[in-house]
Amino acid sequence: MTSLDDFAREKLDRLEAQGLRRRMIPTDRFSATGARRGGRDLISFCCNDYLSLSHHPEVIEAAREATARYGVGSGGSRLISGNTPLYDALEAGLARWKRTEDCLVFGSGYLTNVGVIPCLVGGGDLILQDELNHSCLFAGGRMSGATVQTFRHNDLDHVRSLLRAHRAAHGTCLIAVDGVFSMDGDMAPIDALAALAREYDAWLLTDDAHGLGVVGGGRGSSFLGKAKSDVPLQMGTLSKAIGAYGGYLCTSQPVADLIRNRGRSFVYSTGLPPGTLAAAIKALEIIERDPEMCERPVNNAARFCAALDLPAPVSPIVPVILGEARRVMEASAALQERGYLVTGIRPPTVPDGTARLRVTFSAAHTEQDIDGLVSAMRDLGLAG
Numbered sequence: 001m002t003s004l005d006d007f008a009r010e011k012l013d014r015l016e017a018q019g020l021r022r023r024m025i026p027t028d029r030f031s032a033t034g035a036r037r038g039g040r041d042l043i044s045f046c047c048n049d050y051l052s053l054s055h056h057p058e059v060i061e062a063a064r065e066a067t068a069r070y071g072v073g074s075g076g077s078r079l080i081s082g083n084t085p086l087y088d089a090l091e092a093g094l095a096r097w098k099r100t101e102d103c104l105v106f107g108s109g110y111l112t113n114v115g116v117i118p119c120l121v122g123g124g125d126l127i128l129q130d131e132l133n134h135s136c137l138f139a140g141g142r143m144s145g146a147t148v149q150t151f152r153h154n155d156l157d158h159v160r161s162l163l164r165a166h167r168a169a170h171g172t173c174l175i176a177v178d179g180v181f182s183m184d185g186d187m188a189p190i191d192a193l194a195a196l197a198r199e200y201d202a203w204l205l206t207d208d209a210h211g212l213g214v215v216g217g218g219r220g221s222s223f224l225g226k227a228k229s230d231v232p233l234q235m236g237t238l239s240k241a242i243g244a245y246g247g248y249l250c251t252s253q254p255v256a257d258l259i260r261n262r263g264r265s266f267v268y269s270t271g272l273p274p275g276t277l278a279a280a281i282k283a284l285e286i287i288e289r290d291p292e293m294c295e296r297p298v299n300n301a302a303r304f305c306a307a308l309d310l311p312a313p314v315s316p317i318v319p320v321i322l323g324e325a326r327r328v329m330e331a332s333a334a335l336q337e338r339g340y341l342v343t344g345i346r347p348p349t350v351p352d353g354t355a356r357l358r359v360t361f362s363a364a365h366t367e368q369d370i371d372g373l374v375s376a377m378r379d380l381g382l383a384g
């Protein structure tokens with residue numbers, strides 16, 4: 001045994017003792033909402049494929065055609081040879097949909113945040129982050145070398161007091177929030193944050209991984225009101241409602257050009273597979289032509305919440321907080337026995353003591369699917 005293996009084993013033993021060791025289970029997503037695990041067919045209520053576009057026949061066909069035409073891999077980074085013509089179509093489509101001057105597609109949502117943030121802030125600058133932000137916003141913040149201040153979830157008074165205390169002593173300032181919070185399903189107060197950002201000359205970045213395709217008529221969390229919110233940096237992912245893979249930043253042309261030049265995860269990573277780009281283009285096209293489809297995930301979540309006396313949801317994500325990690329894992333196993341896949345979410349993904357079932361809804365769930373899950377959760381005393 002080497003010290004390296006000892007090191008790893010000790011860490012794993014500690015996780016095991018706390019009920020926090022994670023294991024991957026082969027999951028065969030054979031249809032829009034079907035998942036097979038251990039030979040058993042389940043209805044999944046834990047995918048982020050909110051519009052089930054990953055299984056849409058037109059999307060699959062687009063990926064197949066592009067793969068045959070351009071090959072499986074892109075062959076290089078975008079600034080060398082990996083910038084297939086599909087990128088132009090996808091970026092133009094996203095910029096149009098988000099009503100921004102420009103758009104930049106990255107390898108993933110994670111790569112977007114760790115690429116964008118260090119281009120805009122660095123040593124001597126300031127970042128304010130909501131405490132429930134996604135891990136990759138924090139990773140980008142740490143990589144930037146800027147001073148990071150974390151504010152209490154959606155607490156505007158706290159944001160203002162941090163700006164008052166720290167803004168003047170720093171150079172540039174970024175306020176970063178999830179548009180729709182990934183593990184809680186609630187939204188950031190975007191217009192109020194935009195107003196504070198203007199007042200203190202800060203730049204607002206929203207991570208709309210769970211907003212695109214499902215809120216604001218499918219355009220995302222900057223489109224909840226009559227007027228588009230004033231958010232100069234809207235990022236998101238192509239791996240959730242879009243059903244494919246990749247990340248994007250919709251922004252002004254000068255900012256996009258700066259990041260094309262200086263964003264490390266943009267410059268030094270290989271372009272996405274052409275089939276993936278073609279899938280995303282087709283998925284966006286389907287979203288644009290079918291606004292009714294974009295309403296369905298939240299409507300399905302609302303049916304579930306009404307039946308269980310939970311607060312009305314604003315997104316397709318409904319947290320059922322049970323507290324202890326072990327209790328959540330037992331609840332998840334019991335639901336699986338009844339034919340439902342709802343995986344448990346434990347620390348450090350969520351704060352200590354707030355382990356939960358994170359129930360997500362798709363446009364493809366039927367009323368019967370939802371009502372079945374409601375009865376199972378009631379029977380198990382998990383809600384309602």
Ligand SMILES: *Cc1c(COP(=O)(O)O)cnc(C)c1O
Nearest residue numbers: 108109110134182207209237239
């Ligand atoms: C999933 C997620 C990401 C990461 O996106 P990927 O494309 O999966 O890398 C970033 N931010 C939030 C809020 C997410 O939920």
